Amino acid sequence: MQPFTRLDAKLAPLPLANIDTDQIIPKQFLKTVEREGLAKGLFYDLRFDADGREKPDFVLNRPEYKGAGVLVAGDNFGCGSSREHAPWALMDFGIRCVISSSFADIFYSNCFQNGLLPVVLKPDQVQQLMAEAKGGNHLVTVDLEAQTIVAPSGETFRFEIDPTRKEKMLQGLDAIGETLQAAGAIDVYEMKQALAQPWLEGA
Incomplete structure (x- = not known):
């Protein structure tokens, strides 16, 4: 997983509450277990019309927000069914941080497991960022440290x-990375177990 320390990026405003995981990544894109290639399905029904053409008024299709790395969204972001593909799709699209006044618990946890930083701010601060993102300057700095x-x-x-x-x-x-930090100790334990209880290894 890519470390997150500091991010200087464009901020894109999505002033919608209760964006659920099916809106983030619709079910037809869940057939893969690969993390790459999911960007095409991100906010699919919001980004594209019935013929598959980009909707020019959707924020992530607008030229001034192309390449945005930070998304500021309405309350209760990531609600609905649990699907790890949701943070995968956001990451694959290039978004490393989502800011909201609240997140659904499972989505919030999934973000940390995949290197996507969910930031909770006060509602008035979120609204201020929304307003500023709609202006001429879209650049923000996210400093995790x-x-x-x-x-x-x-x-x-x-x-x-x-x-933590x-x-x-x-x-x-x-x-997985956290577990691998203890790989040496795990190997020693398994060797000791094999010597003490060799019948567990099978014949």
Whole structure:
């Protein structure tokens, strides 16, 4: 998993509440277990019309937001069914951070397992970022170490995050990576078990 330390990127506003995981990545794109290639399905019904053409008024289709790395969205982002493809699709599209006033619990946890940083700010701060993102300057800075968001105007917002999750994000550790840190100790334990109880190894 790619470490997350500091991100300087375009901010795209999505002023919709209760964006669920089926809107983030519709069910027809869930047939793969690969993390790459899911960007095509991100917000598919919002981004494309019935003929598969881009809707020019959708924020991520607009030229000024092309390549956005940060998304600021309405309340209760990532609600609905649990699907790890949702953070995968956002990451594959190039979005490394989502800012909202609240997230669905399972989506929030899935983000940390995949290197996508979910940031919770106060509703008035989210609204301010929405308004600023619609202006001429779309650049924000997300600093995980300092736990701050620097808005396009230069104003700084501080966010809270669980220290353990923060450290794993900074180091780029998912559940597998965390386990591999103890690989040496695991190997020693297995060797001792094999010597003490050889019948467990089978013949």
